[in-house]
Amino acid sequence: MDDRQQEQCAGSAGETVARIVYASRATIRESVYAEMEKIRANALRHNNPAGVATALLHQSGWFVQWKEGPEEAVRDIMDRVRVDARHRDLRLVHASKGPRLLSGPWSMAIVQGQDHVMDMERRVLALQREVDAGVEFSPPAIWRRLSTPLQHPGAMQQQDPDAFQRVLVCSAAGTGSFELTDWLARLHGCDVVHRRFAGAQSTDVATDYVDFVHDGRVLRVIAMARHGLLLPLTRAFLPDYSLLVLLLAADADANARLMVRVLEALRPLPQPPALLALARHSQSHTEPAALARRCGLDYGAGVADPADPAGCWEALQTLPTALARPARACSQ
Numbered sequence: 456m457d458d459r460q461q462e463q464c465a466g467s468a469g470e471t472v473a474r475i476v477y478a479s480r481a482t483i484r485e486s487v488y489a490e491m492e493k494i495r496a497n498a499l500r501h502n503n504p505a506g507v508a509t510a511l512l513h514q515s516g517w518f519v520q521w522k523e524g525p526e527e528a529v530r531d532i533m534d535r536v537r538v539d540a541r542h543r544d545l546r547l548v549h550a551s552k553g554p555r556l557l558s559g560p561w562s563m564a565i566v567q568g569q570d571h572v573m574d575m576e577r578r579v580l581a582l583q584r585e586v587d588a589g590v591e592f593s594p595p596a597i598w599r600r601l602s603t604p605l606q607h608p609g610a611m612q613q614q615d616p617d618a619f620q621r622v623l624v625c626s627a628a629g630t631g632s633f634e635l636t637d638w639l640a641r642l643h644g645c646d647v648v649h650r651r652f653a654g655a656q657s658t659d660v661a662t663d664y665v666d667f668v669h670d671g672r673v674l675r676v677i678a679m680a681r682h683g684l685l686l687p688l689t690r691a692f693l694p695d696y697s698l699l700v701l702l703l704a705a706d707a708d709a710n711a712r713l714m715v716r717v718l719e720a721l722r723p724l725p726q727p728p729a730l731l732a733l734a735r736h737s738q739s740h741t742e743p744a745a746l747a748r749r750c751g752l753d754y755g756a757g758v759a760d761p762a763d764p765a766g767c768w769e770a771l772q773t774l775p776t777a778l779a780r781p782a783r784a785c786s787q
């Protein structure tokens with residue numbers, strides 16, 4: 456089974472479901488990933504037949520869980536989860552009815568940030584105050600505010616600190632996307648945030664990001680392992696990205712495999728991000744560009760060595776309007 460078949464949805468798209476997000480203090484300190492794998496096994500056994508999909512995050516001593524499915528089934532599962540000794544102080548920070556946003560039964564994420572347990576607590580309490588004051592957020596916006604808020608000082612000078620441009624970078628082969636985020640972090644003297652994502656059966660994949668100011672605007676550049684593109688959690692956030700940068704390989708088959716994943720991930724989106732592809736040789740663009748255009752996607756082509764982050768970044772600047780696209784306003 457490949458990653459496309461593994462992440463099938465527990466229910467059908469288009470139906471209205473109950474959606475909740477809660478945050479809780481983890482009581483487990485060690486072997487967190489192994490414990491999350493055990494929870495995954497339970498969840499797949501109980502949630503899937505009930506049509507409930509879920510995403511579970513562990514970060515700085517906290518769990519955040521997003522669940523969606525038939526109301527009664529979500530309630531029944533939560534009755535069990537609430538009394539689990541592996542967490543405490545559970546706070547419901549979101550409850551709504553709406554379309555399914557998770558395309559598969561299970562996702563999990565671990566963020567290895569510098570945050571202290573109290574930083575997360577401050578975020579949970581601040582969010583709860585906003586929610587209590589009547590501000591409405593979607594489940595992905597809640598997740599982002601808790602897990603990956605924009606903490607760059609430049610964000611506070613923006614009218615909406617959540618509306619910043621997000622650029623997703625994926626390599627057809629090798630680790631050029633991660634070398635790019637590392638290089639950007641060194642260039643701007645800031646930290647890379649490291650995360651691991653996993654789906655229902657797949658092993659975990661890396662996804663890192665870096666925030667910095669570019670041309671007076673805060674930009675987030677996110678490196679995603681190609682096997683992570685079809686994970687439900689990645690797909691739930693794809694509408695927020697204004698650009699998807701593809702670092703093509705010399706191997707045409709690797710490029711074709713990447714394009715299949717990209718096209719499948721973008722297919723359901725009414726407003727897909729623009730594609731910007733970089734390759735060492737311009738002829739590497741011929742087939743990917745034809746495929747993208749056949750699917751109605753914008754495809755910008757640049758020439759740079761994917762193993763050379765400085766050259767890739769320079770090439771991206773030269774593509775018309777590449778990094779100056781409007782940010783997606785996705786905070787609510």
Ligand SMILES: Cc1cc2nc3c(=O)[nH]c(=O)nc-3n(C[C@H](O)[C@H](O)[C@H](O)COP(=O)(O)O)c2cc1C
Binds near residue numbers: 498499518542
């Ligand atoms: C943070 C957290 C999230 C969990 N999420 C789920 C879940 O979505 N579905 C589920 O069945 N169990 C979940 N569990 C595990 C349940 O609390 C419980 O241990 C499990 O459902 C018991 O399954 P069993 O009766 O088959 O042994 C979660 C546990 C924790 C600590």
